[in-house]
Amino acid sequence: MSDEWNASTASNGDDKSWKLLEKTLLAGVQEQRRARRWGIFFKALTFIYLFGAIALFSPALNLQKSAARSANHTALIEVRGMIADQEAASADNVVGSLRAAFEDTKTKGVILRINSPGGSPVQSGYIYDEIRRLRAEHPDIKLYAVITDLGASGAYYIASAADAIYADKASLVGSIGVTAASFGFVGVMEKLGVDRRVYTSGEHKAFLDPFQPQKDEETRFWQSVLDTTHRQFIASVKQGRGERLKDTEHPELFSGLIWSGEQALKLGLIDALGNTSSVARDVIGEKELVDYTVKETPFDRFAKKLGSSVAEHIAIWAGFQGPALR
Template identity: 40%
Template sequence: MNNNKTPGSADEQLADIAKEFVRQNKTRTRWRMVLTLLFIGYFGFISYLGIEESGLLEETLKKESPFVAEVVLSGTIQTAGEINADDAMQLLDDAFKAKNSKAVILRLNSPGGSPVQSSQIYQGILRLKKQHDKKLYVVIDDVCASGCYYIAASADEIYADESSIVGSIGVVISGFGVVEAIKKLGIERRLYTAGKHKGLLDTFSNEDQLAIAHIKKNILDKSHQNFINAIKATRGDKLSDHPDLFSGLIWLGKDAEELGLIDGIADADYVASEIIGVDVRVIYEKEKTLLEELTEASAKGIALVISNKLIAQEVISPLH
């Protein structure tokens, strides 16, 4: 009797084990589904908040009616800098091509940089204006000097704040000379070149006067003249005949207006609503990396906490 029950008991045990295995698998599957749905919901919620916070939805809706495309360029002008021809022209191309954009405002804030990158952006803007038959207005923020003004000169009209720094129409090459210093330290400079003037800008060698004259005549002066020609080609009769206009000096907004470097004192909002005649503006600017966005958000959060703390202390302190 016992021998007959043993196989049955083993079968029952195996069946129970199989049922338990299936039950556990179903439970795990349910939890996986629940967790997946929760993750999708959470991700969707965060994405919605991100879109809402970034204003992407609002910007998209704005583009359905007439608007002013506002391109923002800020930083130094270099091939791999904050402002470079490739990135700048992509933004400007998008702004000009936008179906409902009635004009383009270029917001500039830069101390200058590469004459090549500046020239490429200048020439690119002239081409876009001609292709799309749209006007471009430059609005200067804190500073627009040197290569930045080269870019600004491509505009139909230029505006700035009374305290904006404008100008520095010139070209510079700089360096250091430490010949006497290394002599005092007992250091011997060893420089080997193929070409008599190949080491002309070497910090540790004596100045080569012939090479310096060459740089002045063929690099600095010619680059400066290219800069001046570009400005005269677009600003034309607006420019004054002030003897220091192209000397590399800088001026504040009002003086820059008197010199013909800018057309007036105004901000982007005024230019859009009063000069162009369209209140709605859509911002075009270089996309930030996730790390940059997180860093900026963290910095803003910390600043807000500190600000609230300071305000609370100011309110409470008079009571003590």
Template identity: 50%
Template sequence: MSSIDPGHEPGLRDHTPATPPAAPASSGDSALIAQLARAYLDDRRRERRWRIAFRLAWLLLGLAMVLLAYSQRVATNTQTGPHTALIDVRGEIAVDSEASAENLLSALRSAFEDAGSQAVVLRINSPGGSPVQAGIINEEIRRLKALHKKKVYAVVEEVCASGAYYIAVAADEIYVDKASIVGSIGVLMDGFGFTGLMDKLGVERRLLTAGEHKGFLDPFSPQSDAEKAFAKAMLDQIHQQFIGVVKEGRGKKLKETPEMFSGLFWNGQQAVELGLVDKLGSLDYVAREVVQAEEVIDYTPRENVAERLVKRFGAAIGHGAVQTLRSQAGALR
């Protein structure tokens, strides 16, 4: 006989849902902790890989620099045969430029000291620049010529003007193309004045100085006649220094005219006629026919290979770091 549970009608099914077993209270926290632990371990692994990559990259870079220095030392100590030493004077003559005194003086010394160099050629393509930098280079060329008893030739390509010509006159001879631009024997000081514009706009200049002329050549203040005269006298003195260097370098070759030192410039053919330069000729012509050492070795200082490696390495590391940060940011979303 089947027993009937009191309180339940026979034949009816119990629809009361079964209560699931209670999950442990800490299971959600454990999953979150495990997820955080995995993320932390992944970050640590990435950091370790980056540290290893950084160290390996710096090691390789250090080895490359050591090898470069060694190869340069070997090249310097290697005896070269008879050749024409070439130094390029390109672009603006200024501090921190390719044609700065610091760069060119080291190249000049290397060229003169090499027993194989038969003469030094300055290949010039420059509109000029700092009279101080040009003066330092001019004086060093003359000193090295006297010390090593070697000839110096200047070969002009497109332009040899102002400070570039200041350098060129230290050479024993100057060669040009018939269409080269030569000259501009003068000095300038340029700037802007905004006082009229400020008056129209109603802008007041408030300049406090200790010293009567401390605001000399301030573009936002009126220029006095006394300050203008002072600047002109200074420029005239530098101009006379320039003229003296040209006359000393060119000597009796110059066929002086009233415009020669006025700041005008001439083409190569006219410059030959005026005695500003000697002859028409190219680098190959000078090396082959004048120096008679057809092989040309370039002593011009170029951008250091190690510096290029450092720049590229830095760019690559920066790119890699950015990519890593992006990937980590994406993983946290």
């Protein structure tokens, strides 16, 4: 009898311990759920606050820009970084900014502020042509290129379409040339004992394949493409700069070399030393600057990155990238 009572007491004690443990665990789970709910709530509140702030301040910023544009001003357009499709300095962005600046009746002059190593000859050519068209359409509005740190290759191509080019004495200017580069992996493939199998329906379809040996006739052909692009580049620069260039005295002017602003002035690559403020104040006569540069939002940049295909990057890596003005 005594043993049965002791067993029953022990069993009751175990049940109470398990119930207490169960309550403790349930309380912990409930606390975690409560903390998670509060965390979600505060995160949602933060997002709502941020989006609300953007919605609140965007009209104010637009109003401020509109107010600035209501008075006479100098239009400023930035050309910064690589000149390429889907980049900040793409032809679409720069051309859109140029049109907006020239079409504003309060614009008294346009400054194209350049800090770029160059890039696509196609994108640079689009911008060059549009500058010349807008200058002809709006003869009373002058466009001045101001090179800051770097105005090379495609960036100088664009600058040469301006009424005048300014730079700092230490700016890097020029590099009138064309380049196209890739890698050759033939030796590595042989060492690894790997065969490259390419099937094409054209004799020269895979002539830029870095895993196959180069052929003399294909190399000469590719060089002719680069030479043709180079001649187009030179012709555009000569058209834009005219007799200001000292190319007869300095034949290396179109060799791809790059000069300081001080040297570029002597070569006729630029017209004078100056900066954005001095050109707006002393040349255009309107020191008030209004920025017309197309500004991409983080969402725009993310969408572009997301939209870039893997195949495109593989093609570039494999050597199928086109010529670049650099």
